[in-house]
Amino acid sequence: MLQLEPIIAFVRVAELKSYTRAAEALSLSRTRVSRLVMALEASLGVCLIQRTTRRLHLTAEGERYLAHAQSILQALDEAAADVGSGATDMRGRLRINGPMSFGVRHLSPLVARFMVEHPGLEVRLDLNDRRVDLLEEGYDMAIRIGNLPDSSLIARRLTRCRMLFCASPDYLARHGTPTTINALKEHRCLRYRSGPVSGDWHIGDTTLFAQGPLESNNGDVLTHAAEAGLGIAHQPSFLVIDSIIQGSLVPVLSDVAPTMLDIHAIYPARRFLPAKVERFIELLANAWGTPPSWEREMGLSPITQQ
Incomplete structure (x- = not known):
């Protein structure tokens, strides 16, 4: 059975793109971090990180393993926060993807508001107009506008x-x-x-x-x-x-x-939705409303929502 220390070391190296910075973040020596990552690779039987004298990058196997490892560590953080600080104290990392123009105007202000309300939370917000793979790329949720393709993801219409x-x-x-x-x-x-x-x-x-x-x-x-x-x-x-x-x-x-146009929050199917995801989705739904806040600001007459 794999131990957590090598997994944590690999995730930090992958996220910081540096053994030295990962070692500093983990309060370990660079040699120790390197050995932990090599031990993980040996136990898995695959190369996760390609190393050169100047830079490092993840292999295809490393990219896939990183997404799963981040989810596992996030779940452990949430479990610790839930039993340690109570459900009102949001901790850990929330990874969000959204469309560029909409995200700048209407998503990013609410991300900032959510972080002010929950100072123990770290957020990664990526804005682009491509369809990302939430599981493969390690996102907790995404905002999508328009028709949704059939998938195993859960979708909630926000407005x-x-x-x-x-x-x-x-x-x-x-x-x-x-x-x-x-x-x-x-x-x-x-x-x-x-x-x-x-x-x-x-x-x-x-x-x-x-x-x-x-x-x-x-x-x-x-x-x-x-x-x-x-x-x-x-x-x-x-x-x-x-x-x-x-x-x-x-x-x-x-x-x-x-x-x-329907505006949805989508997220991976899970038995228990992480509290930070659920609460952020509730914040979006309440802030935008139906019809959405920007249409009310424009003075447009409501249209029956179907």
Whole structure:
């Protein structure tokens, strides 16, 4: 049976990317840490870390083992916190993944608030727009917007937001304001594209083959282009709230039933959900609300949540 000390040594080396820094963190000698990692590799029969004179990196086996080892150590931390300090004292590390633009605007402030409320907690927040593997990459939870692929993960819907058509006052003065979905065919459309997926707009049961001068995989790029008068954007409400409030963008086609986007928290299926994950999810749900706080700030009328 594997002992914990070699596992802890390996995790610290992998996280700090240095035997010297890991030794300092563990109050051990560098030689001791190196021997512990080698003992772990010998017991597993695989190489976990490739070493050179200048740097180290994990092997594929090391990456997989790290994710599992972090989960095990985290579970032990949670068990100790639960019986030692009580359920009100959140300790250990919380690893979160979220989409870039939404994360900066609406997730990161709540992460900071949660950390202030629970000073014993360490958080790793990674923001990107790719679909991460929570188990393989060691995340406790992630925030996802839109349709979710079938998986073994558990999903909880936190809120829903609407997609909005908007353009700058200057663009509308020069090109006119569309009054129907079909009228968008005559306008310059700024399209979001994710990988090989088409940038066409899906409005209810209608697919609009939008044409325009700009296509991007980042919503902020499209918002800035719309503010510059380059065309009409079809954006999630959380991306355009400030622009609409400031008057640099104007909603159009407001009488058309909007496309709705679900915002979920997803996490691995576990018999017992860690308290810090459960409480952070509750914080998000309460802070955003339904309809979400940014739509209430915009003064948009509520839409029935299904």
